[in-house]
Amino acid sequence: MYVENLLITVCVFIILAWACYLPLLGGQLFNGPVYCAGISGYFAAYVTKVLGWPVALGFFGGVIFSGFVAFGLAFFLAPLTMFQMAVVTIALIFIFQTTFRNLDFLGGVTGMSGIPSVDHLVVVSFTAIFICLVLLHRLYKSRWGRALEAVEADRIMASAMGVDQYRMSIALQSAAGTMGGLAGAIYAFNLGTMHPDIFGFGQLLYCFTIVFVGGRFTPWGPMLLAPVLWLIPEFFPSSIAQFRNIFFGAVVILCLLTMPKGLVTKRTVARVEIFLRSVFQRAH
Amino acid sequence: MKKGRILVLLSAALMVLTPIADRKAASSQVVVDQWEVPFINTWTGVGAGYGVLCDFFQKAAMEEINASGGIAGKPLVMQDLDTAMDATRAASCMKKAVEKGLVIIGPMTSLDTQVSAPIAAKEGVMCLAAAAGFETIKDSRPWAVVLMIPNQKRTEFTMNAWVERNPGIKTVVMLGLPKIAQWAKLGELQKEALEKRGVKVLDNIDVEAGAVDVSSVVIRALKGKPDGIVTRLMPADTVRVISALLKRGFKNKGAIFTHSSADSPELYTMAGESGNILDGTYIGVWGTTNETPAYKNLLTKFQGLKGQEKADKTMWGDLFYVATYMVKEAIEKTGATGDPAKLKEERIRIRDYINSMKNFDSRIKGPISALPDGSFTVPDYLGRIENNRAVVVMSSSEYFKE
Secondary structure, eight states, rough: HHHHHHHHHHHHHHHHHHHHHHHHTTTTOOOHHHHHHHHHHHHHHHHHHSSSSOHHHHHHHHHHHHHHHHHHHHHHHHTHHHHHHHHHHHHHHHHHHHHHHHHHHGTTTGGGEOOOOOHHHHHHHHHHHHHHHHHHHHHHHHHHHHHHHHHHHOOOHHHTTTOOOOOHHHHHHHHHHHHHHHHHHHHHHHHEOTTTTTTHHHHHHHHHHHHHOOOOOOOOOHHHHHHHHHHHHHHHHGGGGGHHHHHHHHHHHHHHHOOOOOSSSSSHHHHHHHHHHHHHHHOO | HHHHHHHHHHHHHHHHHHHHHHHHHHHHHHSSSSSSEEEOOOOTTTHHHHHHHHHHHHHHHHHHHHHHHOTTTTTTEEEEEHHHOOOOHHHHHHHHHHHHOOOEOOSSHHHHHHHHHHHHHHTTTTOOTTOOOOGGGGGTSEEEESSOOHHHHHHHHHHHHHHHHHHHHHEEEEOOOOOOOOHHHHHHHHHHHHTTTEEEEEEEEEOOOSOOOHHHHHHHHHHHOOOOOEEEOOOOHHHHHHHHHHHTTOOGGGGGEEEEESSSSHHHHHHHTTTTTTTOEEEEEOOOOOOOOHHHHHHHHHTTTTTTTTTTOOOOGGGGHHHHHHHHHHHHHHOOOOOGGGGHHHHHHHHHHHOOOEEEESSSSSEEEOOOOOOOOOOOOEEEETTEEEEEEEEEHHHHHH
C-alpha cells in the first residue's frame, strides 16, 4: 500500500509538472494546472461521493470539466504577457482556494473525505503518464512544437512567420488545464480526501522546482526529478530530519547554479539518443 | 467437612494464583522484542515549531515508560513519520504507518488528520490524533480519537465564561489568521456562541501572520467602537495587535479575549518585554499547573528545553504525553501480543479499549474519559492574565459539570 501510494503520488507530480512545463514551451508562465487540479479533484469527489456517479465517470468528468474551465478562462488570459499571466493565474489559485473553502457543499474549510477508491490506480496512473508522454513527444516533434519554440525564442519573429499566438495560447492553456485536471483526479482518488489547502501556492512552487531543476526544455527533466525530489524526504533518516529542508534547498540551489538549464537539457537527450542508438546497432 | 475445607482452600488458591499466572502468560505471549509504534508528527515545515514541542512530550512519556519496564515488559520505540505539514506527505506517512502499526500516535495538525485519519479508518488501525480539531475525525470514527473536547463545546464555554465576566459587552470585533482553515471554522463557532448570547459581531478581520504593521487592521477594528475584541492569532501577532489596540485607545482590557492558540511561553516573553501589556486580558488556556509529581517532573524537563526556561506550565503538546500512556495501557490491558498473524484482531481490541476508556489516569491532567463522539474529557480553561501569567478563572469541567 505504501509503495503503491508513493508511485501514484510521483505520477501525480510528474503530470502536474508536465502541465506547468507545456505552456513554458511557448514562453508562457501559466499556473493554471494547479487550480485545475483542485477543480478536477473536487468535481470528481463531489459527483462520486454525493451524487453517486460511477467512479470512472467521475474521474473523466473531473478531467474534462477542468479542461473546460481552463478553455473558458483562456479567452481572457491569452492576450496577456508572460508576467501578467503569471500574476493573474497566481491570483486565480487563491480565488479558487477561497471559493472551495467557502462552499459548504464541498465541505468548506474541512474539505471532503470518504471519496470512493479506484481499483488499480497505479495502472491508471502509469497509463496516464504514458499517454501524456507520447502526446508531449508528438507535440515536440510536430509543426506546433516548432511554432512553440519560435514563440519562446522571439514572439515578434514568430508572429511575422505566421504563428497565431492567441489561438496557440488558448490551446496550450486548455491542454495544460486538462493535464492538471488529470493529476487532480488521480490525487483525489488516491488520497480519498480533498482539502482547500492542497492545491495552493506551495504546490505551485513544488511543481516549478521540479520543472526548473529537472530541465524545462524536455519532458524528461520533470519526469526524472519528480521522483527524486519526492523520495529524498521520504527516505531521509529521521534522526536528522530537521536538516531536511536545508539539504533540499542546497540541492536545488546547487543544481540551478551549476546547471541553469536544468539537469536534463536538449543536448543531454540528444546524447542519450545517440548512445542508445549505438548500443542498439551494436546489439544487432 | 474436610473435603469442603479442602475445596474452599483450593478455590481460594486458584483465585489468588490465576491473575499471576495470567499476567505471566500475557507477558510470555508477547512475540515482539520491542513495540514499534508509528508517531506521525511535523518536524519540518510551517508547523515544525509546534511539532518539535509535541515530539518532546511524546518522547518524555516514552522514556518514562521504558525506564519503568516498557510495555508488557518490552521497550517502546517510535517510528517517527514527518508530515512536514503537507497533506500529501501526511497521507504518505499514514499509508506507511498502517502497514504494520498496531496503533498510531498522531497526526499532530488538523489538516494532516483530516487527510490521513480516513486512511487509518479504512485500514482498520486506531489513530490518536491527540491535538487535532474534533471536526477532522468525524468521518473516521471509531478508528480515530482526539484528546480534547469538541471545538463547539470549547468555544461555547470560553465565550460564555468570558462574556459573563464582562456583562457590558454587546458588540465584538474578531481578528483572526485566515490561512488556517480550522481557525476559520473556530471563528464561525465563536460568532455563533456570541450571537446566541445576544452579542453582535461587528466585523471579522483577517490578520496575516507576521504582519509588520498592524495599525490598519486595528483602525478598522476600532472603527465600529466595539465593546470587546476576540483574537485567533499566533503569539507574536497577538501581542502586536493588542499593543496597537491599547495604544489607539481601547481601554477595557478585560474585554479582550485571546484564543488558546497563542497561550505559549513566546506570548508571555513578548508581552513581558512590552511591559506586561496583556495583564487584565482573558485567554483560553490548555495546560494548567498541576500538583502531581508526574506533572512537576514533566514541567521541569520542559523548562530544560531551549527557549522554554521561563515556562510556568506545559503546552497543548502534552496531549501526546497522555496519548503515549494511553497506548501503553491499551496494549497491556487488551493483552496484545504484537503477533502479525493476530494484527487485525488486536487492532480492533485496542480500538474498543480506547473508545471506552473511563477515568484513565492521564498523570498530568487528572482522570479523563472517552466520549461517544471520539473526544475526551480533557479540561481546558478560561484564564485571566495577571503579572504576565495566565491565572485560571474557570475550567470547562466546572462549566459543563462533567
